[in-house]
Amino acid sequence: MADRSVLVTGSTGGLGAAVTTAFVEAGWRVVATQRQQPTPVAPPGADAPVRLVADLTDPQDAARATQVAAGDPAAPLRAVVNLVGGYASGGLVHETPVEEFDRMLALNLRPTHLVTRAALPHLIDAGGGAVVCVAARAALAPFPGVAGYVTAKAAVLAFASAVATEYKAVGVRCNTVLPSVIDTPTNRAAMPGADHSRWVAPTEIASVIRFLASDDSAPTSGAAVPVYGRA
Numbered sequence: 426m427a428d429r430s431v432l433v434t435g436s437t438g439g440l441g442a443a444v445t446t447a448f449v450e451a452g453w454r455v456v457a458t459q460r461q462q463p464t465p466v467a468p469p470g471a472d473a474p475v476r477l478v479a480d481l482t483d484p485q486d487a488a489r490a491t492q493v494a495a496g497d498p499a500a501p502l503r504a505v506v507n508l509v510g511g512y513a514s515g516g517l518v519h520e521t522p523v524e525e526f527d528r529m530l531a532l533n534l535r536p537t538h539l540v541t542r543a544a545l546p547h548l549i550d551a552g553g554g555a556v557v558c559v560a561a562r563a564a565l566a567p568f569p570g571v572a573g574y575v576t577a578k579a580a581v582l583a584f585a586s587a588v589a590t591e592y593k594a595v596g597v598r599c600n601t602v603l604p605s606v607i608d609t610p611t612n613r614a615a616m617p618g619a620d621h622s623r624w625v626a627p628t629e630i631a632s633v634i635r636f637l638a639s640d641d642s643a644p645t646s647g648a649a650v651p652v653y654g655r656a
Contacts, residue, residue: 427454430455430503431448432456432504433455434505435459435508436457436508437459439609440508444506444631446631456474456477456493456494458509481539484543487536487540491505491543494544495544495551503553504557507536526576528573529573530577533577545592553595553596555639557602557637559602560581560602565603582603585649590647600650602630602633602637602650604652605652605654606619608654623655624656633650
């Protein structure tokens, strides 16, 4: 049986499936959240993730998800992986409605804050653990037309740094990965003419996230880890 649990948010996204699989294969008890109930593809087994439908922009749902993740005394919650987020392009700053700017903050920053906030007491009670957040290369190297997205991902990076600083004394680490373009079917459809071989595969990012959640990365906190592939 697994002796530790991880909460993976956004588990059905382009990156979420790979991250969920990586932790299951490593022997963790995985609680995986998603916005909608999918059609089951196979009966759950002992090593299958615990699936939970939740709207993580809602404080009550975020708290409920962390309660489920921390609900097995034999496998205390030791890691949180914040994958919920989204991307939108638009015009330049003066052309973008404030509602779209706010939407990017609500989609990328709010779930990360709410889930981390709810999980921290459980991580402390377990004797420490890890939080892994997902920002973006654009947070450090912006490009035109995505000010809301860039700002939201930069805010995730700043939030993770604050968590790392505030909780290092109690053994809770917080690190961030910064992908470039992830090689997903959605991104391939949106950019069919791009050199997809230069993009980073979800499984490659998942391996880095699993490492940052594990005891093998115990000395590391407050890091912003580039996972750019060859882009």
